[in-house]
Amino acid sequence: MFKRLGIALAIGFLRLLAVLPYGLVARFGAALGALLYRIPSRRRTIVHTNLRLCFPEWPAAERERVAALHFQHAIRSYVERSVQWFGSAKKLERLIEVDSEIDLKDPDMPPTILLGFHFVGIEAGSIFINHCIGRACGALYQPLSNPKINQIAIEARGRFNAEMVSRADSARVVLRMLRERKPVMLGSDMDYGMRNSAFVPFFGVNACTLTTVSRLAKAGPAQVIPFIGEVLPNYRGYRLKVFKPWEGYPTDDEVADARRMNAFLEEQVRKMPEQYYWVHKRFKTRPEGEAGFY
Template identity: 75%
Template structure:
């Protein structure tokens, strides 16, 4: 647990890194990730369990290769919060390539839920899609247990006009935002427990999956537009990939809508498996009577 002094020091260090060249910061984070992967840890174990569950066809060498790359990406993503939170808009513009299948500047954009997938570049993608839209957006976030760090994160994530709301207080706020034609960013591909969730297959394993996206889209008469923040090779920055709205979604069937999201992830993750957020205990919540994996 970070003390107040150590939190201030950590934030100060991130602000210092933000003024350095991005390539230097990215290489530092990559090297730190490589070093930490050499040390046994709970999170390293979680990564290996998740990869073994989702890709049982991989041999140990392939799994270890992807796990090592992923650990480097994760630690690097924490270090790169420096640029994402404190770097200038001009610096971010140079670092983020946009590939969008929709017109982000469309003044007549219908009510829209922007569904961010938890790849390691989600922070950069979420901040920059808000900037690229050039309008006020809403965004849901999971509070950080450290109050000072939470305050800094909220300010950084909302600095281009995004209005932040805690996930716990979200439903009414999101519907109000949608009525006001304010695009809303949210993530739904993590295990938040059984509330508002059901067990849906994810790479063949039952995963506790939120049903909120489909229900919010149905109630708010909104389209769902998924996006991915991808880290580019060669320390070149990021690619923000914005996809077309899902057709025939929501369907009115919570299970089918949750499965739609997981199917989409199953199609996208194999393109860059090392960048999906395997350090998260995606299968932490289990069906009644089933033994845990972690």
């Protein structure tokens, strides 16, 4: 009973925040992140471990600076689910600027995989890109552990006519959507274990990386268009950056394709390292016989 009550209060709080000015909500999230960073925690240790692995050339003071900023961004991203899940379309239109190298409303768009990356603005970017396209899209998601919150997340993320697909059911459904010329959004830069994955470098460290994008693009066949959700400075909102389709992708070498994906991601991370989700265990799965990092 107490757990259900806690969840109900948390959702109610997010709905309340959604009607407040975005700048106020964002500042509250940043302040909460700064406070929580001062408290020793497992997540803070994970952030420091990831930054040490990926940026060994940085002075310790620089890693500390980026870690502190990232914690503010990470906690903000959870608080700002309020606006992203429950804010009106008009509010999101005011908050999200679009920088696209393609015509998102192109009625003749070929079968397309919209490839998102786990920056702190991914939620805003993923929800809004479907709104920009203006027609039904598929969207893969990782189910949340709590059924009630999971259902609310599905409804919020799919409210602009997105067909939400659990990652566990994804391959068959995604191929059907691509044959129907329905764009499909997915992310592939988390560590989901060795199934359908290969070890390829990410900032010089072997990272267990999904090869699913390459296989789906080949089977589709589909073009792959990367996109990123960026948090703008001074609490101005977000930028949805949509890139051109990758040329010469996929190839016959899915490991090389995964390497190319990680190289692209590295390039984007270097532009705003404080905004990548370092709170996740990116290097959790290790090659056989290699000690874990966390």
